[in-house]
Amino acid sequence: MKPTRTPLCDFVRAYVDARPHRLHMPGHKGLPLLGCEAYDITEIDGADILYHADGVIAESQENARALFGTQKTLYSAEGSSLSIRAMLYLAQLDARSCGRTSTVLAARNVHKVFLSAAALLDFPVAWLCPEGTSLLSCPITPDVLDAALRAHSTPPAAVYVTSPDYLGHIQDIAALAHVCHRHGTLLLVDNAHGAYLHFLDTPAHPMDLLADLCCDSAHKTLPALTGAAYLHLAHTLSHETAAQAEAAMALFASTSPSYLILQSLDALNAYLGSTFRDDLRVLCKKTHAVRRTLTAHGYSLCGDEPCKLTIAPKSFGYTGDALAAILKKDRIIPEFSDPDHLVLMITPQTSDDTLKALTNTLCRLPRRAAIDTQPPVLPRPATHTTPRTALMSPAESVPIEECIGRILAQPTVGCPPAIPIAVTGERITEETVEAFRYWGITHVSVVCS
Ligand SMILES: Cc1ncc(COP(=O)(O)O)c(C=O)c1O
Structure with missing residues (x-):
């Protein structure tokens, strides 16, 4: 070639x-x-x-x-x-x-740029939020999608998934x-x-x-x-x-x-066009081996991607944030952590030394009593106005304790992953505030009343 x-x-x-x-x-x-x-x-x-x-x-x-x-x-x-x-x-x-x-059917775990696009282009959003949806994941089966599309007599502009x-x-x-x-x-x-x-x-x-x-x-x-x-x-x-x-x-x-x-x-x-495919093949084998080592030590891993290691460490007795802090002491910097997950991104440019340091640190840790707290159920969106109306309205920042009943203006995200916990134009409920608290949000932007 x-x-x-x-x-x-x-x-x-x-x-x-x-x-x-x-x-x-x-x-x-x-x-x-x-x-x-x-x-x-x-x-x-x-x-x-x-x-x-x-x-x-x-x-x-x-x-x-x-x-x-x-x-x-x-x-x-x-x-x-x-x-x-x-x-x-x-x-x-x-x-x-x-x-x-002009409606777009979107799986709920959109990146926040989707919402700014909805506001800029002024299209209505119909959220797909099936059973099993969490802040970061929204599994859409063909049946769920088929049922959602059947509810539209005229086909929507598009379906949007992450x-x-x-x-x-x-x-x-x-x-x-x-x-x-x-x-x-x-x-x-x-x-x-x-x-x-x-x-x-x-x-x-x-x-x-x-x-x-x-x-x-x-x-x-x-x-x-x-x-x-x-x-x-x-x-x-x-x-x-x-x-x-x-x-x-x-x-x-x-x-x-x-x-x-x-x-x-x-x-x-x-x-x-040259060696990337070969490098990727080698990398997949290495991440598979790391996965096996971590699983054998007792960690639970989730996700299907060969270039991402996602640990769900509560069953091993640690939060994702605690693991991230431990790794950081050994100069290992993950992509993302929250109470429930630790996400590590790996590419062919990741050295063997880095993978070794990662497994050494993680496998040095003893199993502890499982942490059984669960993330709050993601609030079902209760849309009050379109993203455009909400984003174009005068807004103010208020502490989360004072926002129940108000309409969200800017999407509320932690960054990363920049996925909205609540969506621009939604009315904030007690459930939403509980979710804000869990993911460390203290203030939100709401439409001035
Ligand atoms: C799922 C997802 N979509 C879109 C983006 C935006 O991508 P970029 O940072 O390349 O603009 C991100 C960024 O983290 C993302 O995680």
């Missing part, structure tokens, strides 16, 4: 080597405060224009498209957050042209896509945590499983700079809607994308 070219990196390297007089932005003129400034350029002649690309960026995006096997793949230098706004906008355009309603979720649970995307298509609607997947899934021996990326649109945060699970992400459009999406994708990204994006991040995506293509 021919190696994947890196046209954008090559252009910038040649530009730096030519030692030009930089009378253009950025203001650092290539001189270091950090050290990376020389390669941080802007849209000069020859550097192409993101979302109006016909040069080195177009060639680089085409390389990414070919690697993922999509109809179209666009870069984001502003994370999946940008891609999510754009894909929801595209779903609204597609819905209008095909006679669907997969993998923060704990590493993966939805049955192929089955959900089938149900969506049978009902004449689109499946949108927040695949921020799953960019690598396409490169497994059995590809399991939403684009492999017939989702119509998805975002990937390349920076979360691939060796890319923070902010590097993709918007993928599947072959199932109409060409008319796909033709609007660049405009959709440009609508929400900065006009000054980071060329460091774009080069990171460009360089990544070469790696994804």
Whole structure:
């Protein structure tokens, strides 16, 4: 196979080597405060224009498209957050042209950017919140989805799920896509945590499983700079809607994308097209071995993702936060902890030393009496106004003890995981306050009465 070219990196390297007089932005003129400034350029002649690309960026995006096997793949230098706004906008355009309603059916564990997109685009949300939903996970079975879609006489604009979720649970995307298509609607997947899934021996990326649109945060699970992400459009999406994708990204994006991040995506293509699959295969074996070691020591693990280790440590006598504090003393920094979970993200770039240090520290700990406190049941959303009305209203911050009966303005999240405990536009109940308390929220933003 021919190696994947890196046209954008090559252009910038040649530009730096030519030692030009930089009378253009950025203001650092290539001189270091950090050290990376020389390669941080802007849209000069020859550097192409993101979302109006016909040069080195177009060639680089085409390389990414070919690697993922999509109809179209666009870069984001502003994370999946940008891609999510754009894909929801595209779903609204597609819905209008095909006679669907503007409603989006969304599994409840959305990242908060979904809510800002709902407010910006002013679409109604119908929440999917089946039995078994928790703050971080919302398992949607094909039957649940089928029943929810049957309740709509006109198909909604789209169905929106997060997969993998923060704990590493993966939805049955192929089955959900089938149900969506049978009902004449689109499946949108927040695949921020799953960019690598396409490169497994059995590809399991939403684009492999017939989702119509998805975002990937390349920076979360691939060796890319923070902010590097993709918007993928599947072959199932109409060409008319796909033709609007660049405009959709440009609508929400900065006009000054980071060329460091774009080069990171460009360089990544070469790696994804060469040894990444092999490296991932080796990594899967290693995480499987770590999983076995931890399970043998007595820990419970959850989630289906090969690149994520999620420990549910209460049965072993520790909270997730307590384990995180113990790991930190050994300079091991997890992705996320809360009372119930400890999430560790692992990629082929994780060294054997790190995995060894992790298992050493965790297996040094003795089992203690199980902690039997349970997280509060996630309050069922009692929507009072649309996200747009709530977010566009004057708001004030109040202590949680004073917020019962008020309408939530800004979504209330801990970050990470930035998943709303209560949703913009909902009336806050006693149950909601109990949930705020459990997840350490002390103040919330409510609509002024
Ligand atoms: C599930 C999920 N979706 C979307 C996002 C936003 O992604 P990004 O940080 O790349 O903008 C995150 C960020 O953590 C996330 O966890």
